[in-house]
Amino acid sequence: MNEAFRAGTAAAMSPVGTLDRREAVPALVGNPQDWLIVAGLAGTARDTAALCEPEANYFACAGVMGGAVAMGLGLALARPDRKVLVLTGDGELLMNVGSLATVAILNPPNLSIVCVDNGHYGETGYQKSHTSLGVDLGAMASGAGIPAVRSVSEAGEIEEAGRLLREANGTSFVLLRVTPDAGPPAIKRSLDAALAKDRFRAATLPAG
Amino acid sequence: MTDWQEDLYRVLKEFDVSQVSYVPDAGHRVLIDKSLADPEMHSVPLTTEEEGIAMLAGAHLGGARGVAAMQSSGIGNCVNMFSLVKNGLFPMLVLVSMRGDFGEGNPWQMPMGQAVEPVMQAMGFVTVRIDRPEDVEGAVRAACTMVFQSGQAVGVLLTQKLIGAKAF
DSSP states (O other): OHHHHHTGGGGOSSOOOOBOHHHHHHHHHOOGGGEEEEEOSTHHHHHHHHHHTTSOOEEEOSSOTTOHHHHHHHHHHHOTTSEEEEEEEHHHHHHTTTHHHHHHHHOOTTEEEEEEEOSEEGGGTOEEOGGGTTOOHHHHHHHHTOSEEEEEOSGGGHHHHHHHHHHOSSOEEEEEEBOTTSOOOOOOOOOOHHHHHHHHHHHHSOOO | OOOHHHHHHHHHHHTTEEEEEEOOOGGGHHHHHHHHHOTTSEEEEOSSTHHHHHHHHHHHHTTOEEEEEEEHHHHHHHTTTHHHHHHHTOOEEEEEEOOSSTTOOOGGGHHHHHHHHHHHHHTTOEEEEEOSGGGHHHHHHHHHIIIIITOOEEEEEEOHHHHOOOOO
């Protein structure tokens, strides 16, 4: 195990994803305006900003690693009238993998989670994450009790997984295995969380 | 004797709190039981307290109000997540049942118990200590007003003078 880890990306124990996140994430999410979106930090924040801007139906983190799934849960409970999507990465989800258990016991039907799994900590120099070394976050989501789980490694699997995200009767989880060789979209975004919060609420809360 | 836990729950309901998150603790037993029995309340057991801070930030994005209930040790698990509260200016109400406080008999509880107030204050929280049952209703109402009307982050410390010291 340690030898594989030290050997770097060439000796990965898990099959490395091949999908390009810049194509796979938009294809999986579909029309971003159908969702209220919470994004974790780093790659998925960029994926999400590129998907949604100039609209403000998303809140993307640039810190508080591990918080995205729980934020999505609070939002989903507060807005049963809307579909809520969490876009998070493998590194972020690993930091608070227990939040899958918290979500599962409540099982809100309007909450969907996508983990964009490139098997690496892309923001900090592409060190391998645990998912490159045999850890399967999809199996952990199933083990937590999330009822609708898919693992997507090929383009042909995206459409069915996208339907699952939209139509599942309970919380759904899609592990989207992407290549570490293609990064997220390059997009400049504000890192002002108070501004992002106010912008999101102004755009998405019902009037009055 | 004032049933301060009943007072506390009633004030939370007055302020339209609809989400309660917690890692179970004896000091919050009545709050947890009442929230589980309340069809209007989302009662959310967590695996670690920091999930509750993120969850309540999400609740605010959706226009809902909540409270995070935890033992003093849980504050230590939340510190980086408090960055979201401070940077994002999220309203945040945290109820802390204290250990490592007045009369504590378990030395493992002392370090974090004594660090609760300085840590919360360093992360931008106003802290309110409650020592007496008859003060709970007024103090929780004051905290809710600061949080839900003034948009502040407030930690309410239910001290061991109030809830009793665990002497083991």
